[in-house]
C-alpha cells in the first residue's frame with residue numbers, strides 16, 4: 001500500500017513524499033524578472049511540507065510567453081535569479097520543478113510584441129489571432145527548448161515539467177482541430193504527435209539523467225472537434241514507448257477555448273472581464289457565459305478519465321484536479337497513481353500538508369470560487385486567505 005508521506009522516486013530524483021504543488025502562474029515576475037516575492041511564494045509551499053513545488057510557466061521563446069510578465073528560461077540572464085529560487089526551496093526541504101513550454105496561440109501577442117504561433121493559425125473565441133508556425137519557427141523553438149533545458153539544469157531545478165496541455169503550442173499539435181497541417185507535422189495521430197515527441201526527446205537528450213522529466217498533457221480539451229481520449233491515450237502510449245518521460249501529469253481543458261473545464265467550481269466571469277482590454281472586454285460580454293461556463297466542483301474530478309490512462313499505461317502517472325482533502329490524496333494513490341498534484345488547496349493554505357500530517361486538519365478550506373485565477377495579473381493569491 002502506497003502512502004502519501006513516504007519518500008518516492010521520480011526518475012533519477014527522490015521526493016520526500018508523493019505530493020507535488022501543481023503549477024499556478026504566480027504573477028510575481030514583472031517583465032520576466034525573478035523577484036524575492038516569487039521566491040517567497042515557493043518557499044512558503046516548501047515549508048508547508050510539499051514533496052516538490054512547480055514554478056509555473058517558464059517560456060522558451062519571447063513569443064511563447066503567455067505575456068511579457070513571464071520568465072524566459074532560454075535567456076541566461078535569468079539564471080542568477082532562478083538559482084536563488086531553487087536554492088531557497090532546497091533549503092526549505094523540498095524539490096523544485098520548472099514548468100517549461102511555449103504558449104503558442106495562448107500567448108498575448110500585444111503584450112509580447114510578437115505574433116502568436118500555432119500549428120495552422122487561427123482565432124480564439126475571445127478574438128486572439130495566431131499565425132501558422134513555419135518549419136523555421138519550429139526548428140528555432142526546438143533549439144530554444146534545448147537551451148532552456150540546459151538552463152534549467154544549471155539553475156538547479158530537480159525536474160522539468162513540459163507543458164503539453166491546455167491548448168499551448170505543443171498541445172495544439174496533438175489536436176485534430178488546431179493542427180490541420182499537410183506537412184510531416186500534420187495528418188494522422190502519429191504525425192500530429194511528431195513535433196511534441198521531438199521536443200520531449202531533445203529535452204531528455206540535454207538533461208540526461210541529471211534531473212527528472214515529466215509532461216503535463218490534456219486528456220481532452222473539451223472543445224468540439226478537439227482532443228478526446230481516443231487521441232490522447234494513444235498519444236500517451238507513444239510517449240511511453242519513447243521512454244523519455246519519468247511521469248505524465250494528467251490534465252484537461254483548454255486555456256484558449258474552455259478554461260473552466262480545467263478548474264471546476266464557480267466561473268469568475270465578472271472579475272475576468274475587468275482584466276481585459278477594451279476590444280476583448282466587449283467580446284467577452286457576448287461570449288462570456290459560453291467561454292466560461294460553471295462546471296460544478298467535485299473532489300478528484302478527473303479521476304474517472306485518468307483511470308482510463310492508468311489502465312492503458314504502465315509509466316508513473318500524476319493525478320491532478322480537485323485534490324484538496326486528505327482522503328482524496330489517499331483515494332488517488334489507492335487508485336494506482338504514483339503521485340498527486342495540488343493547486344488551489346495550497347494557494348489557499350500553503351501549510352495544509354503539515355496539518356494533514358499532524359492530524360489537525362483533514363479538509364481544505366478552498367471554496368473553489370476561482371477568484372485566484374483572476375489574481376494572476378496582480379500576484380496570484382487566494383482572495384479568502386485562510387492561513388498564510
Ligand SMILES: Cc1cc2nc3c(=O)[nH]c(=O)nc-3n(C[C@H](O)[C@H](O)[C@H](O)COP(=O)(O)O)c2cc1C
Nearest residue numbers: 022023024025056057321322323342343344372373
Ligand atoms: C491561479 C491559477 C493559475 C494556474 N496557472 C497554471 C499554469 O501556469 N500552468 C498550468 O499548467 N496550470 C495552471 N493552473 C492549473 C493548475 O495547475 C491545476 O491544473 C488546476 O488548478 C486544477 O488543480 P486543483 O484542483 O488542485 O487546483 C493554474 C491554476 C490556478 C488556480
